[in-house]
Amino acid sequence: MKVRSRLLACLRGLGASVLALVSIILSVLTILSITFIPLGLGVFTTPVMISAVRAHANRRRLLAAQWSGVQIRMPYRPLPHDRRSGVTGQVELCTFLLKDPATWRDLLWLQVDMTAGYVIALLAFVFPPYGVEGSVLAAGVWEPIVDAGGTYWYAFIPVTSQGTANLAALTGLGLIALGLFVSPALLRAHFLLSRAFLAPTPQMALAERVERLTATRHDAVDTSAAELRRIERDLHDGAQARLVAMGMSLGTIEALIEKDPAKAKELLAAARTNSAEALAELRDLVRGIHPPVLAERGLGDAVRALALRMPLPVETEVELPGRFEEPVESAAYFAVSEILTNAAKHSGAERMWLDIHHEAGMLRIAVTDNGGGGARVNHGGGLSGIERRLGTFDGVLAVSSPPGGPTMVTMEIPCAPTAPRPAV
Incomplete structure (x- = not known):
């Protein structure tokens, strides 16, 4: 691992330790809010605090993935769509959130994060700066310090002379090297500790x-x-x-x-x-x-034929190891068909791109267009219907569509090839 990335891990340890201090504030305020529920005030403040805790936890999930490659799934139950308004709706929301086991695991995580999590994150940061302090003592900095306050202890070394200052400098260099070596591992350990509490239980x-x-x-x-x-x-x-x-x-x-x-x-x-x-x-x-080409030639040729029938040019890149189970191929084909058709009708795009490949037990499909963006997975909408159909196979759908575009719809379906690709 390069020195730059190790230094970056050290600085990220400082950032994680600061976020761990935020856990103290959120923990205190959330616990106080819950205790105020019998007085009526907590019914209104508790959902706000739980939302803040979840946002804080989601921020840690994001950093875990970006900084250390630690994936932490969200365990929260979806909020009910038919919640009533007014005080009654607020009571229902508060009750629903408190009944969610993930809420209490988040509160437990806050306690761990502001203690053990803080210490681990701080250790990921502290060694190089403390090593720099020891290194500069040999440059004559030790003399005014000793003159002002007597013996200065650096780690286990009493600095009273140039010789002991040089020894402190050598120790500081060792601490810098140690910090660069252990900072990435300590940062990862911090996020693994968070995952033990933030990830859903079996x-x-x-x-x-x-x-x-x-x-x-x-x-x-x-x-x-x-x-x-x-x-x-x-x-x-x-x-x-x-x-x-x-x-x-x-x-x-x-x-x-x-x-x-x-x-x-x-x-x-x-x-x-x-x-x-x-x-x-x-x-x-x-x-x-069930398109005949799908039954006879498989998903790859079927989506290529589908792309040729679109009113917009579609660049296709398909790399599949063979055939898949018929229901999987059918679900993937009609999902691609609906997404391409909707993009051609509503996105205002000039071109579309379709990429399908199989990797690590997943059929991955990405449909991109250069239209105006703004696509959303709305309840009862077309993308929502595709998401539900893919859910039958434990598949997932993700949409990235910022205003102004581009729009990318990504789908993943866990599956394995059932037949090898026929020889050409």
């Missing part, structure tokens, strides 16, 4: 997974029912109506074929046109249920 993770699977199961059932209704409606209003009309035309042709051959020939041409249109509608319907 029980919390299991409860979250059960809740998510329950929700996605309901969504999958609702989606399937809606899809069946759509297919029935399309068949009834499209191909079925054309086939009925064609049957009636054939009956008329049968009656006219001897009396008025010219008219029968005209009706035969119309029936042929209706049959072609009915066949095209049936093909479109089948493609909407």
Whole structure:
């Protein structure tokens, strides 16, 4: 590891120790707020303080990932959407937050962070500066200090002469080297300690997974029912109506074929046109249920074909090791289709980029456009529906869309190849 990065770890240790001191303030204020709940005041202040604690904890999660590569998942339960307004709603919110086990783990983390966490973070910082102090003593700085206050102790060395000052300087250099060596490890240890309290416990993770699977199961059932209704409606209003009309035309042709051959020939041409249109509608319907190219060639070729049909140019980069389970391929294909279609309609983009690859057991999909940005995962919106469908496979969706663009929609689905890529 380079000296610069080790020095940076030392400075980050100082930043982490300052944040650990913030934990003291938040801990005191939150505990006081909870104790005021029986008086009524705490009902209004506790949600505010818990939100502040969560923001503080989320800041630590972000720094853990950025500074030491320590990933800390958020364990918080989503806030209820149907919360009432006024005092009643405030009471419900306060009760909901206090019933969340993550709230009490955050409070426990505050106690640990302002004690052991503070000490570890400070140790990650203190060695190099203290080493610099010892190093400058040999430059004659020791004399006025000793003259003013007598013997000056540096670490375990009593500095009373130039010789002992030189020894202190050597010790200081050693402390600088030691600090540069241990600072990254101590900083990582600080964040690992935080993860022990901020990450969800196995029980919390299991409860979250059960809740998510329950929700996605309901969504999958609702989606399937809606899809069946759509297919029935399309068949009834499209191909079925054309086939009925064609049957009636054939009956008329049968009656006219001897009396008025010219008219029968005209009706035969119309029936042929209706049959072609009915066949095209049936093909479109089948493609909407499960595209033939997806079944025959797999996800990679299917999304390439999809990109060619878009009204905007789409640059595709696909690197897949082979085929995946049919439900996974279908979910990924229709998610990409909906995102590309929405971007083409609403983003104002001139180009789009599609990247699909498989890595570390994850199918990763990124769709980017150079449009105006502002896309959000709103409840009941299209992106929300994609997120719920991916949740059926434990997949996740993330959206980055600042005002002015660009917009990037990233999806990950845990899966493994079921068949190798066919030889070309």
